[in-house]
Amino acid sequence: MADRLYYRDSFLYNFDAEVRSIMEGPRPALVLDRTAFYPASGGQLYDIGWIEPVESRSKSLDPSSKTKLRVLEVAEAENGEVVHYLEAPVKDLVAGTHVHGEIDVARRRGHMRQHSAQHVLSAAFVRLFNMPTVSFHMADAYCSIDLDTSSLSTEQVEAAERTANDIVLENRSVDIRFVTREEAVPLGLRKPPAAGRDELRLIDIHDFDLTACGGTHVNQTGQIGAILLRKTEKVRQGYRVEFVAGERALAAARCDFVTLTETASLFSAGIYDVPRQARKALDEIKSLLKQYEQTQEELAAAQAAAFLAESPETDGHKLIVQTFSNRDLNFLKLLAQKLTRQSTQVIALLATGSPQPVLVFAQSNGQPHDMRNLLKETVARLGGRGGGTKDLAQGGFADVAGLAAALEFAAEKVRQGD
Ligand SMILES: [Zn+2]
Numbered sequence: 001m002a003d004r005l006y007y008r009d010s011f012l013y014n015f016d017a018e019v020r021s022i023m024e025g026p027r028p029a030l031v032l033d034r035t036a037f038y039p040a041s042g043g044q045l046y047d048i049g050w051i052e053p054v055e056s057r058s059k060s061l062d063p064s065s066k067t068k069l070r071v072l073e074v075a076e077a078e079n080g081e082v083v084h085y086l087e088a089p090v091k092d093l094v095a096g097t098h099v100h101g102e103i104d105v106a107r108r109r110g111h112m113r114q115h116s117a118q119h120v121l122s123a124a125f126v127r128l129f130n131m132p133t134v135s136f137h138m139a140d141a142y143c144s145i146d147l148d149t150s151s152l153s154t155e156q157v158e159a160a161e162r163t164a165n166d167i168v169l170e171n172r173s174v175d176i177r178f179v180t181r182e183e184a185v186p187l188g189l190r191k192p193p194a195a196g197r198d199e200l201r202l203i204d205i206h207d208f209d210l211t212a213c214g215g216t217h218v219n220q221t222g223q224i225g226a227i228l229l230r231k232t233e234k235v236r237q238g239y240r241v242e243f244v245a246g247e248r249a250l251a252a253a254r255c256d257f258v259t260l261t262e263t264a265s266l267f268s269a270g271i272y273d274v275p276r277q278a279r280k281a282l283d284e285i286k287s288l289l290k291q292y293e294q295t296q297e298e299l300a301a302a303q304a305a306a307f308l309a310e311s312p313e314t315d316g317h318k319l320i321v322q323t324f325s326n327r328d329l330n331f332l333k334l335l336a337q338k339l340t341r342q343s344t345q346v347i348a349l350l351a352t353g354s355p356q357p358v359l360v361f362a363q364s365n366g367q368p369h370d371m372r373n374l375l376k377e378t379v380a381r382l383g384g385r386g387g388g389t390k391d392l393a394q395g396g397f398a399d400v401a402g403l404a405a406a407l408e409f410a411a412e413k414v415r416q417g418d
Helices: 054-059 105-129 154-169 181-187 247-266 271-310 329-342 371-381 400-415
Strands: 014-023 029-032 049-053 069-076 082-086 098-103 133-138 143-147 174-180 199-205 209-212 227-235 238-245 318-324 346-352 358-363 385-388 392-396
Touching: 029 098, 049 054, 054 098, 098 105, 105 133, 105 143, 105 154, 105 199, 105 209, 105 227, 105 238, 105 247, 154 227, 174 181, 181 199, 227 247, 238 247, 247 271, 271 318, 271 329, 318 329, 318 400, 329 346, 329 358, 329 392, 346 400, 358 371, 371 385, 371 392, 371 400
Parallel strands: 318 346
Antiparallel strands: 014 029, 014 098, 029 082, 049 069, 049 098, 069 082, 133 143, 143 238, 174 199, 199 209, 227 238, 346 358, 358 392, 385 392
16 A cells, blocks of 8 residues: 555655556556555545656756656545546556656645644534534535534624634644544544544644544644635535635635625725615616506506507407517517407407517407417417417517518408408
C-alpha cells in the first residue's frame, strides 16, 4: 500500500516516488509507492497536479516541459490504493521508474481552508447548540454540512458563525496526532470514529476540537481566513448549512456586492435600500395589474356593446367577425364572454395577429353550431391546432397571412348553418 505522505504533512506539495503500476486504457493512471496527492474521500475533493519521470526532469529544466504528466483526478481504489488518473497515455514509463510529484498548491490550500473551517464550524454548532454534524460535502464553489437538528434559527446560524470566526482570529494551533482506539476513548472526540483501522489520525484544534479525520488541514486556524455561512435549508435528516472560507469567502462577498450594486443602480438607490425599493416596486406592479385587469374588463364590455349595436341580426343570430392587432388571448376570451352574455344570439369569430396569433370562436348558450369543430377546421387551414367546447373554442396558428381567408371560410360555414 502506498505511503500517504499527506497524513503527516499537509504542506508537502512536492515529493519523490517510484512507479508501482501503470494502468492503460481509456483512463490512463499510475499507482506510486508513496504519494502526497489527496484522493477524494471524507467529503474533501481530490488534488490535481503533475507527475514527471526524474530522469527527463534532470535533462530539461523547462517547467513547461512536455514530459510532465498532468494528474486530472486522484481516487481511492477499492483495494485501498491511491490511483492518479492522467490526462494522456503514459509513454516511456515502467514499474520502478523514479518520478517527481507536484501538487496544484492553490487548489490544495483552498481545500485545506475549507476542510479546517468545517471542523471549526461543526465544533461550534456542537458547543453552542449540541447540534452534531452528520455529513460534510465539498463542491468547487462552496461547502456544506448537514446538522442533526429539528430546528435552526437565524440567530443560531449567526452565533455559530461568530464563534467559528473567533477561533480563526485566535489563530489556534491545528495538530495531527496518531493514537490507538483505546487511547482515544478518554480524549473525548467530537464524534465516534468510523470502524476500521486500529490507529486513529486525529485533527486537534487546540482546546476546541478533536476529531478523527484523514483530510488535509491548515496548521494554524488563522490560515483559514474568514468563514461565511450562507444558505440554510431543511433536509431529510435535519438542516443543511452552506459555507465558504478563505478565498471563497472573499469571492462570495465580492460577488454579492457586485450583484447588489447592479440591482441598486436599477432603483437608483443605495445597496441597503434594495429590499425596500424592490418591495415598493412589486406593490406598484400588483396595483397596476389590478387596474389593468379592471380596464380590460371595461374595454371588453364597451367593445362588446358596440359590436352588438352595429351587427345586423340575420336568421336569429348576430355574426361578429373581428381581427385585432396587439390584443392577447385573454382579451379575446374576455370579449367573447361579454358578447355571449350580453346577447343570446351571438356567434363571435375573433382573431389576433400579435403578440401570439390566436383564434377564439364563441356562441351564446343555445345557439346550434359547434365552435370546437369549426375552430379545428379553421386553424387547420392556418397550420395550427386548437380545442374547446361546443360554445367556446380557441387555437393558435402560424400563418398570419392566411388569416382573412380562413375567417371568411368560417363565417361562410356559419351563414350556411353549419
Ligand atoms: Zn475532517
